[in-house]
Amino acid sequence: MNSKVSIIKCESYDTALVQDSVTRAVDLIGGISNFIKPSSKVLVKPNLLMAKEPEAGIDTHPEVVRAVIKLLKKINCSIYLGDGPSVWGSQIEDVDKVYELSGMKKVCEEESVNLVKFDKRRMREGFPLSTWLDQCDYVVNLPKFKTHDLTLLTGAIKNLYGLVTGTFKTELHKKYYASKDFSKILVDIFQEIKPALTITDGIVAMEGDGPATGGRLRNPKLLLASSDCVALDSIMALIMGIEPEAVLSTKEAAKRGLGAADINSITVLGEKLEDAIQEPFLLPTTSITAKIPRPVIKLAMKLIKYHPYIDHNNCTRCNACIEACPAKVMSMKNNQVVINYSGCISCFCCQEACPSAAIKVKKSVLARLIGL
Ligand code: SF4
Ligand code: SF4
Secondary structure (H helix, E strand, O other), X not given: OOEEEEEEEOOOOOHHHHHHHHHHHHHHOOOHHXXXXXXXXXXXXXXXXXXXXXXXXXOOOHHHXXXXXXXXXXOOOEEEEOOOOOOOOOOOOXXXXXXHHOOHHHHHHHHOOEEOOOOOEEEEOXXXXXXXHXXXXXXXXXXXXXXXXXXXXXXXXXXXXXXXXXXXXXXXXXXXXXXXXXXXXXXXXXXXXXXXXXEEEEEEEEEEOOOOOOEEEEOOOEEEEEOOHHHHHHHHHHHHOOOHHHOHHHHHHHHOOOOOOOHHHEEEEEOOHHHHOOOOOOOOHHHHHHHOOHHHHHHHOOOOOEEEEEOOOXXXXXXXXXXXXXXXXXXXEOOEEEEXXXXXXXXXXXXXXXXXXXXXEEEOHHHHHOOO
C-alpha cells in the first residue's frame, strides 16, 4: 500500500490563508473530486468535543471547516455538518451550545450548510452509529491535532468515535476501558465508516493532558490531508515525537490492512516530514506507563495508579463529570463533587467532559516516587 499524506504550513486561522492552505493540501493528494463525486451528499465531521470558543484549541477551528465546505461547494455537494460532542446522556439540547460556541453554527449559517444532530442511530457492526451516515454518500473527517489521555493521540481514527450516538459512548467506555480494548473498537468503527477524506487541523494543537481543558496549547502551524487515516495518524505521531505503532489504534488498523503505518509506505507531499517534525510533544501523564519495560510493569502495575481529583476552586458544579462517569462513582455531596475511588476505572471520561479544567490527575505514591 502506498498512501499519500500532504503537509501544509499555515501560519494562522486567517480565512483566506486557511482556504488557500486547505485547497493546496487537498490538491497535492489529487484534488477534491478524486475523493468525492460531484453533486453528492457529504457528512462533514469536525471534532467538537465541548462548548468552547475556537481560541481554546479543543474543537476543530471553524475556518478549517469553512475552507472544506467551500471546496465541497465547488463540486456542488449537499453538505451536512455534525458531531456527537462530549455532552453525554440526556443533554442532547447542549449540542446547540457546542455548535454555538465552537463557531459551527455561524459558519453553517454563513455558508448555507445543514447543521445536524446525531440523535438517531442504526446498529452497524454492533455500534449504534448516527443515521446521517446512511443519508450521506461520503464522510469528510476533520480531526484536531491533540494528545489524548486514553489513546495517546486523538486524530483521524479517534475522531470517528463522535459518530457513536448519545449514552452509548459512555457504555462503550465502560465496557472497553483499557486503552488496548478501546483502541480496537475505535478501529472497528473506523473500518465501518471509512471516511473519504481527512484533513487534520494542526494550526493550533494540544499537548500534555489532552484532549480537553487539561491540555496545553502549542502551534505546529500545520494542516495534514489524506484519504488514509492510518497514514495520517502515523505522520501526526511522528510530528509529535511518537512512534506510530505506539498509538494502539494505528497499530491495530495497520495490522488489519486498513492503511499504512510504515513510513516507507507513505508518500509525504508538501512540507518535508523532517521540517514538520517538532520538539517532542509533552505526552499525557497517563501514557507514561507505556514506556516502562513489560516485566516491571507486571510487578508495579498494581501500585502505579492514576485517579482523577477535583480542583474545587475551578469547579462550577455543572454536573457534566457526574453524568459522563461510566462507572457512576461521582456524585454531588454538600455542594462538592466527590468520587468513590473504589469503583473508579481511571477512564478519565470526567476530565474529558469537564468544561472548567477542574479535574486533574492524581498519581499514586509509587508513581510519584519513580518520577512518573
Ligand atoms: S471518576 Fe472519572 S476516571 Fe473514574 S470512572 Fe468516573 S469518569 Fe472514569
Ligand atoms: S469538576 Fe468540572 S465537570 Fe465536574 S462539576 Fe465541576 S466543573 Fe463540572
